[in-house]
Amino acid sequence: MASSIYDCVVLPLNKIHNRAGNITIIEGQENVPFDIKRIYYLYDIPGGEARGGHAHKALYQIIVAASGAFDVLLDDGVNKKVVTLNRPDYGLFIVPGIWRELYEFSSGAICLVLASEKYDAVDYMRDYPEFLNFKKI
Ligand code: TYD
Secondary structure (H helix, E strand, O other): OOOOHHHOOEEEOOOEEEOOEEEOOOOEOOOEOOOOOEEEEEOOOOOOOOEEEEEEOOOOEEEEEEEOOEEEEEEOOOOEEEEEEOOOOEEEEEOOOOEEEEEOOOOOOEEEEEEOOOOOHHHEEOOHHHHHHHOOO
């Protein structure tokens, strides 16, 4: 699969601001490029822990730091980049075929994930050599 880390971009989300606080609205196919079929979030992540460590075959995702901050390492088998997420009005769009690792979670961080498909264990590649084989590298 030819997807690359350069297909993974940080999308600005909307923000409606008033003196009582902000609201950000995400609507599938409207301001994100897929229908949202599943939402999950990571929280209570102990200091020094890492999440991810896998790639997906067909799943599109948007990752938002709904609270706090963390780093996302993206790897397409050839190139790597690290994206720091630390604002709830930006989302990292991740295409299929990208290995990712999430780490450096701040205290109280909440990692909100919008996904294009329901959970399917078969869509996961959790073994890096298997991922490289999928990428034909
Ligand atoms: P996993 O994807 O391994 O977490 P992370 O990549 O964030 O470290 O998921 C952890 C566990 O939760 C694993 O047993 C699978 C399960 N899970 C579901 O059952 N449904 C889901 O939608 C997700 C994301 C995970």
